[in-house]
Amino acid sequence: MTQPLSTESDHRAAARHLCRRRLLTGTAATVALALGTNLPRPAHAVPRLDPSAIDKDPFTLGVASGDPLPDSVVLWTRLAPEPFEPDSGLASEAVDVRWELAGDRGFTRRVAGGKVTAHPEFHHAVHVVPKGLKPRTRYYYRFTVGAWTSPTGRTRTAPAADDDPSSLRFAAVSCQAYHDGYFTALRHLAEEEDIDAVLHLGDYLYEYAVDAHGGDRADPSLQLPDRFNKETTTLEDYRLRYALYHSDPDLQAAHAAHPWIVTWDDHEVENNYADEVPDGSPPEVFLARRAAAYRAYYENLPLRPPQQPSGSDLQLYRRLHFGRLAQLDILDGRQYRDDQSAGDGWQVPTEDTERPERTMLGSAQERWLADGWQNSRAVWNLVPQQCVLSRRRERTTGPFPLSMDAWDGYPAARRRFVESVRAAGVENLVVVTGDVHVHYAMDIKEDYDDTTSRTIGVELVTTSLASGGDGVARPGNWQTLMDANPHMQFYDGRRGYVLLTLDQRRLRADYRTVDVVTKPGAPVSTAASFVSSNGEPGLTPA
The missing domain is CATH 2.60.40.380 (Purple acid phosphatase-like, N-terminal)
Structure with a gap:
């Protein structure tokens, strides 16, 4: 049943419409100034x-x-x-x-x-x-x-639409804060063989200031100009920040070795931003900043012409097929979401959090995703996206604070997601996630309050490449999170990436880690491996 919008929701929708209208009319000059000339001049x-x-x-x-x-x-x-x-x-x-x-x-x-x-x-x-x-x-x-x-x-190109490849291999990466350490894991990823594509799940760059020696890289031979030692807000700022990241030899090696499929999270613009909601600045100023960030994102990544931005908009969600073995629905969980309720940190959910119309993806993207599942003929349906979908509790007794920036802060949207999976009869759902700077392996449950509830898919969360600096295998809250979340099969706090290998029978996830990123050259190892069988969703140790 469709729920009526509350007065507050009507006001929020009107505010979003007003922001967009102001961008297209009264603030067009601001955006034009932010972007410079939008299209190339005649030859x-x-x-x-x-x-x-x-x-x-x-x-x-x-x-x-x-x-x-x-x-x-x-x-x-x-x-x-x-x-x-x-x-x-x-x-x-x-x-x-x-x-x-x-x-x-x-x-x-x-x-x-x-x-x-x-x-x-x-x-x-x-x-x-x-x-x-x-x-x-x-x-x-x-x-x-x-x-x-x-x-x-x-x-390499993808398999033909009617092909049944014997196997596919993807790598999932996320969160590469230059100032927090070296991209050592990307050097190891560049050396992995037979990767069909790298899935970058967001936070390709960070907007924070970087000092002359690269922050925690503390490289005395590096002498960055002062222009990097500021937060990115303008088109010039974002362009320069991409130049800094692309100058990294490990990132260059991984790009040169494999094709990438990218989506963004928040730091490509600003930490925890939501749709058009200002960061304390006037709406038109924030939209100009978002337009600049989106423009620089397109310029600096291997995206197709349909992803070229228009002002402060860029349609990033898209669908790719790898024969009849895998369908990839790449999501955008930033551009269309409602603002976080109760702040954007870990908070006890409020009445506002539970509003049935709250959205993570926006109505158009939700319909597109549901339609794609209805029409899918793939053995495996992969969903590369930004923020953790599965519930995470950080304590074993209530009240239970939850991450308002993740799907926990959008429970009605998650219920619609799950209902779409069920309605489409998707048997092998694989959600691939970044954002949180740790490795997780989780079963996606129909009802997290019922330990006997049906498992409808698996969520593979990749840790950061550098963000957060050097990690540890078992963070201080390891036992608490494992006890509080029975659907969580694995938790590791080191840096690295996840390798996904798919065939007709099963999916295998190998969690790759490096111990140190504040110094270059750390070796890589496999911390854990899990499998999920075709038609039997759920993770078991390999």
Whole structure:
């Protein structure tokens, strides 16, 4: 039964509509100032830089690929001879970039190639989408500008729609705060074999200030300009922050080794933001900041043209198929959510928390997700998303504070999520989550208050890559959380990533960890492994 909106809800909806209307009318000038020119100028009006005049390596930020389809994949790079300068050393001139795709690393079996323009309006980023490729095939790619050639990237396409691949392999990563440590886990991920795609689940960068020596990296050889030692709020700030992150050699290695499928969480804009709700600043100022952050996100990641932002909007939720073995529904749990109730930390739920119309995904995305499950013919339905879906209690006796920023703070939205799974008859649901800087393995229950309740799927939560600094295998609250949450099978506080291997019979999750990130070079190990069998949701130790 549809619930009527409360007066408070009507006011909130009206406020959101007003914010958007003000953005499109009275604040358009503010956003235009924040973004600069929105689209490239006509070709005849663009000053062009002679590529032979570029006397420094323009490929300092590496290469990347992403969003693989059976016949195409996105290829990305951004030209930046001076990556820590606001104009990247290229001022406002367009640059012609040549690209190549081949079946071998030596480029003797060339498959495709061409020329693309790196426009100053997009900070000299390029997104190339070669078509007509072979399904589930490994390719190599590179870019050339004048005398300079980029590093070689390796990518692969998805299986054909009617293919039944014998297996698939994904890696889940999240939360890479540069100032908290090295991206050592990404170096190990780059060396993993047969990865069909890396799933980045948010917090690709952090908005917080970074000092001259990289924060907890404490690298005396690093001398970052003062412009990094401030919170990001403008388009220039966000662009520079992506340059800093892309300059990391471990991140570059992981991008060059595998195609990535990305979604965001909060720190790509601001900690714990929700939809258009201001952070204490006027609504139009926050929307201008969000527009700048979204613009920089698109510019710096291998996303397809439909993900190009429009003002302060960017449709990031999307669906990818990997043959008949896996369907991926990539969610956006930030752009459309209601504001957190009772604050955004751990709080005892209130009457406001329980309002039946509260949403995490927004009504349009909820319908899209439910329809996708109804039409799915995949063995495994993966849902890469941001915040923990399963209930988490941090004590064994009530009252029970819950995380208001996670799905615990949106119980009605979670109930609709579960009902959609049940209505669609989804048998093998795999929710893949980031955000919390720890590894969890959890069973998703129909009713968390009933220990005999049916398990409808599994949730695999990956820890951070660096955020939080050095971790420990058993944090101080380990026993309490394990006792308070019977559906929780595993909890580890170290840094790392999760490897997911799928076949017709089962899913396997390997929780990979490194002990130290404040110093480079730590080895990687597998802390635990779990499996879930086809048609029998629930995790058991491997």
